[in-house]
Amino acid sequence: MTQNHSNFKRLTSVTAIILAKKLGLVDADANLSCKEIGDGNLNYVFHITDTATNKGIIIKQAVPYAKVLGESWPLTLKRAAIEANALIHFRSYCPEFVPQVYYSDEQLAITVMEDLSHLKIVRSGFIDGDPFPLLSQHIGEYVAKTSFYTSDYHLEPSAKKEVARHFTNPELCKITEVFIFTDPFFEELPGDFEVELTDAAKTIWDDQEVILEVAKLKQSFETEQEALLHGDLHTGSIFASETETKVIDPEFAFYGPVGFDLGQYTANLLFQAVTRNVAGKEEIFTHLDQFWRSFEKTYTELWNTQNKSPFRHVTGYLPYLLTKFKRDAFGFAGCELIRRTIGLSHVADLNVMEDKETKIAAKTATLNLGALLIKKREELDVPAVIDLVKQQTLT
């Protein structure tokens, strides 16, 4: 369906400041600075600061196309409203991990929110060697709470379907379906990779077991409505410090399989693992372990105390679900590892590596690891995934 953009106008630094003043979110007489800081693929982000107090706000604006792909890939402005709505939903379940939304305007595709500039984007922090000691415990809790509270185990199934209606997000889901689940798995479809990776890529395209398993994972992404997902939970969607963690950018939010958020975060930890030396790898393995322990512990607590399903006491039901989430997550993580290596949207973790040979070795490892996670997901647990990383990177 085409959208009418007649009321849409791109913000500038000047109009962003005018809006902040009009909303009363900054002092009308203050001396304000405004910088466009968006480094994501899709939107513009303005950071407005009161130069006297250093207090600020963020104004985010979606444009009617994907910023990274240009105007040739039109993209709904509705994603701004979906993002604002998702932030509000998720914050109601875990305020400690989600920024506050002050204002949103659907026509202008604007969301005004809490300034998080005292925190660092986790992907950049990890590349700089920041340890983020509480991050993975927090993200485990965040995924457990958002996925439990938005599921049929907490909401009445009819109420859940009503919420899901507000989060049908076909255009953003299409990006995932194409970029993560389709293009990287067919030689003739668009891709982007170094010529030195051709053989490793061909190995994936020729592996019918991988292709069949990706088809199943794609089907699960398209059809399962287990919980309201963030939908793009990579380390560029998380701000953190030593003590604080905030999850941003849920414009891909939709009702889908819980394993998708778990898998995205897992894969983005693995990008770091493959790029690091032995000691650095151990730090990331600790993150992986803390993430999964925290998710399972929190989900189990919520299941035991807040579950409204008549089946909640049935022996074996919770273990069945936790096993399913993990199996799905490792499969989705495999797809993410492959698409960020040979698909159209790369990650800085790999691309900043300066030595070409080391970079190609790391990217070959992410491709092999991705294929193994996809094919062996039924039989893997966290220690087995760690062993696979060690085998693929020979440490």
Ligand code: SR1
């Ligand atoms: C065209 S958008 C490419 C990627 O950026 C977003 O953050 C999502 O990960 C998407 O797949």
Ligand code: MG
């Ligand atoms: Mg994003």
